[in-house]
Amino acid sequence: MTTLFLAAFAVLLVLGVPIAYAMVASSVLFIWIENFPLSIMAQRFASGVQSFPLLAIPLFILAGTLMNESGISARMFSFTRALIGHISGGLAYVNVLANTLMAGISGSSLADCAATTRVFVPQMVKAGFGRGFSVSLTAASATLAPLIPPSILMVVYGWQANISIGDLFIAGVLPGLFVGLALLATCGVIARRRGFPRDEAFSAVRLWREFKGAFWALLMPVLVVGGFRVGAFTATEVAAMAAAYSLFVGLFIYRTLSMRQFVDALIGTGKETAAILILVAAASPFAWLLGLNQAPQQMLAAISSITSEPWAILLILNVLLLVLGMFMETLAIIIILVPILMPLLQAAGVDLVHFGIIMIFNLLIGQLTPPVGVLMFVACSISRITLGQFVRAGWPIILVMFGALLVITYWPGLSLYLPRLLAY
Numbered sequence: 001m002t003t004l005f006l007a008a009f010a011v012l013l014v015l016g017v018p019i020a021y022a023m024v025a026s027s028v029l030f031i032w033i034e035n036f037p038l039s040i041m042a043q044r045f046a047s048g049v050q051s052f053p054l055l056a057i058p059l060f061i062l063a064g065t066l067m068n069e070s071g072i073s074a075r076m077f078s079f080t081r082a083l084i085g086h087i088s089g090g091l092a093y094v095n096v097l098a099n100t101l102m103a104g105i106s107g108s109s110l111a112d113c114a115a116t117t118r119v120f121v122p123q124m125v126k127a128g129f130g131r132g133f134s135v136s137l138t139a140a141s142a143t144l145a146p147l148i149p150p151s152i153l154m155v156v157y158g159w160q161a162n163i164s165i166g167d168l169f170i171a172g173v174l175p176g177l178f179v180g181l182a183l184l185a186t187c188g189v190i191a192r193r194r195g196f197p198r199d200e201a202f203s204a205v206r207l208w209r210e211f212k213g214a215f216w217a218l219l220m221p222v223l224v225v226g227g228f229r230v231g232a233f234t235a236t237e238v239a240a241m242a243a244a245y246s247l248f249v250g251l252f253i254y255r256t257l258s259m260r261q262f263v264d265a266l267i268g269t270g271k272e273t274a275a276i277l278i279l280v281a282a283a284s285p286f287a288w289l290l291g292l293n294q295a296p297q298q299m300l301a302a303i304s305s306i307t308s309e310p311w312a313i314l315l316i317l318n319v320l321l322l323v324l325g326m327f328m329e330t331l332a333i334i335i336i337l338v339p340i341l342m343p344l345l346q347a348a349g350v351d352l353v354h355f356g357i358i359m360i361f362n363l364l365i366g367q368l369t370p371p372v373g374v375l376m377f378v379a380c381s382i383s384r385i386t387l388g389q390f391v392r393a394g395w396p397i398i399l400v401m402f403g404a405l406l407v408i409t410y411w412p413g414l415s416l417y418l419p420r421l422l423a424y
Contacts, residue, residue, distance in 0.1 A: 005030050005289065019332045020282040027285045041285050048284025049277050056155045056165075058273040059239030063150075063246045064108050065265040068115040070250035070257045072217045076101050077119050079207075079214040086202040089191025091124050092137060093184055099141035100180045101218065103148035109364060113142035113375045117382045129196060131385055136368075136394025139379040140401060141183060143364040147176035147357070148221075150242065156280070156331060157356045160338035167353045170422060171415045175357050175408050182404045186397055216249045276331060283335035290340060303344060310348045314355075314409050317341070318362055325366020326373070333363055357415040361408055365401050368394070 008029050012022035024041075031040060080098040084090055098120070102112050117138050124134035146153040149169035158165035190196070211218075220242065250257030303313055324333050338359075345355055367375040370387060380390050408414060 023282040023286040044285035045281045056236040056239035062269040063242035064111045066246035069261045075214040079210040082207040082210040089196035092187040096183045103144040109145040112145040132389040132393025135383045139375040321362040325363045330363040
């Protein structure tokens with residue numbers, strides 16, 4: 001029965017049915033065949049979204065939208081450009097560093113990609129960088145947003161895995177910085193080979209001016225991480241604080257946020273939240289039926305028959321996630337697979353916090369690759385380049401990210417050092 005259930009889901013996906021509707025339709029088919037009461041669907045829909053941590057999702061979306069509407073991306077760009085733009089290929093370094101700073105604000109790779117592509121790519125192209133390289137680097141740098149707290153994907157994973165979201169937030173800091181350093185190193189190599197231009201000469205006066213302009217934006221990641229560190233806020237409370245802080249800065253500090261923009265931000269947040277929660281609600285009966293059919297136990301038996309070595313299990317799961325990430329939406333994969341994988345990971349002795357960082361970064365790489373890489377589509381659409389140009393210019397960057405994935409996978413201390421140090 002599990003085979004028929006999953007086959008129906010796969011066929012619907014191939015036919016182009018949205019993932020949420022495909023999960024609902026295959027679940028209804030199973031319930032009809034097994035003669036279960038259809039009221040189970042309504043019950044599972046309701047229970048699937050009745051979770052306190054999920055309240056953090058609309059609040060983080062709102063915070064990121066308000067910060068972007070307030071011109072934070074441009075301020076980050078100006079500050080990092082004044083800091084390191086004077087070195088060879090400096091604007092490429094600026095791109096990565098500014099995205100790293102932005103990652104501590106929005107928590108959404110899609111929001112960061114849309115905002116930074118509009119700001120960075122025209123400046124890089126004007127300075128003499130190739131359009132394909134500029135777009136692919138910006139999209140790759142946007143993947144840092146869900147790794148460095150706050151992170152919407154971490155909220156969903158922590159809720160599904162029933163582990164501390166605070167642990168995940170802290171665990172993502174060092175891997176996120178490591179990926180950022182890997183991208184900076186890649187920029188250095190490419191800059192030397194292609195002779196990328198320098199920006200204007202370094203000026204301490206300019207740096208101080210831009211730092212003052214970006215100060216309130218730079219303070220937000222400190223508040224988020226600091227709030228967790230001292231135990232003052234839960235993930236949901238931090239999200240509320242971030243949204244309130246974003247509104248305050250936009251209205252009263254920078255004074256760049258109008259009431260019209262605020263209303264538009266609320267409407268946009270409502271739409272994005274609705275799309276996410278529809279997916280969460282649809283996945284609830286789907287995951288329940290998979291559990292009823294003992295899909296987790298079947299997954300455990302199938303992989304255990306191949307190997308019992310934790311390193312090999314992680315390799316198999318990485319390949320599986322990379323393939324799925326090329327065809328499915330990131331949130332859907334997390335919601336569907338996490339309950340199935342829990343018994344396997346626990347039997348192999350894999351730390352669930354460590355695996356959360358692996359899974360999230362793995363799926364973020366999928367957002368850069370055809371055929372359904374959402375970051376690739378967004379960046380190409382805004383910059384008006386073809387997918388072929390993106391792939392040809394971006395393949396060295398994607399290869400580096402594959403290498404970073406292997407390091408994150410097989411060096412657990414990179415993810416777990418800070419949570420253990422801070423005694424979470």
